[in-house]
Amino acid sequence: MDLSDIPSATIEQVGMMEGILIAAATGGSSDNHIYEHLRREFMADPAIRDLLPRFVRTYRNLSAFWPYIKNQAGTYAERRQIISEAFTPLIDHLEGYNSAPGDIAISSVLEGFDADGVYAIWSKALARRNTDPEGAITAARTLLETVVKRILDEMGETYSEKDDLPKLYARVATSLKLAPSVHTEEPIKAILGGAMNLVNGIGTLRNRLSDSHGRGGKLPVRPSPRHANLAVNAAGAVAAFLVETYLERTSS
Structure with missing residues (x-):
């Protein structure tokens, strides 16, 4: 050949x-x-x-x-x-055997925003959901942190490398006017508060169940593909929402 x-x-x-x-x-x-x-x-x-x-x-x-x-x-x-x-x-x-309905839409948003950085991490998270749940959870958390830092950088906002994910998210939510406290409509406040809780939860899940830290003793709960799918799908949805909000703010 x-x-x-x-x-x-x-x-x-x-x-x-x-x-x-x-x-x-x-x-x-x-x-x-x-x-x-x-x-x-x-x-x-x-x-x-x-x-x-x-x-x-x-x-x-x-x-x-x-x-x-x-x-x-x-x-x-x-x-x-x-x-x-x-x-x-x-x-x-x-063949799409392990794909979820939202994968394509999220992929399109993240690839358009940063193909070499953000999209590469998202691709890694997708690839690992069913074959390497711990690695997928780590990638989900890394995806959110990378998106948040990229947006803060683009907006000229400062942050410390020691800031954890919840603190970084709170900063970008304030910059993008996504903090629940700046809205009066209860449904919007609830949705934005839910996004913040998701970010906090993914950070906690990553610390407890992912492969990002060495552990002593037995792992109380070993992550399964369903845990990984939850973390990756939630991280992708929040990441795409942040990117779309940032792009809308900067284009207006």
């Missing part, structure tokens, strides 16, 4: 890479140049990179991959299974 044989659809490109790796693991492949090209493209895409099999992220070419897979299993069938299972989370993601 040559580069012109690479399909345009991402999911087909992923399938091609999986096939090349299976061939390399079960007799050899002459398509190292295709593998290297696809790997570079995937590693540059934050929405895909974190879902790539660890061995793809680690091994830049098929020569480096071969000793790894040879030591993992002695039969062709076992090697095929290892490779196929490793690609399942990424393929499920691309």
Whole structure:
């Protein structure tokens, strides 16, 4: 094959890479140049990179991959299974198997605001919801903190690097006139107060259940995908709301 044989659809490109790796693991492949090209493209895409099999992220070419897979299993069938299972989370993601209705709308807002920073963190949170709940909770908290700091920076507001998430959110809510105290309508006050409670809750959940801190003793509750989905979906909704409010304020 040559580069012109690479399909345009991402999911087909992923399938091609999986096939090349299976061939390399079960007799050899002459398509190292295709593998290297696809790997570079995937590693540059934050929405895909974190879902790539660890061995793809680690091994830049098929020569480096071969000793790894040879030591993992002695039969062709076992090697095929290892490779196929490793690609399942990424393929499920691309097929929308683990997506939620709000993912696309939130992604559009965050990518337009900051594709390399905010959107990359959001993509990482989405990618980890079902396969790495602790990592997803950490990413959800990081998403909110990054959005808040970016908006404060853009507005020329100061903050301390020691400020925790609730304090940062309170500052940006004041700057954007989103603090419940500045509104008189009870439904609006309730919604804005709920957003503040969500932010505080995600910060607490991250401290207690995520992988952001070392722990002593036993973890009382291990986070599950449902915990991660709650944290990520809530963080995404609040982050998009903040960005849309900021953009509306600055455009008027």
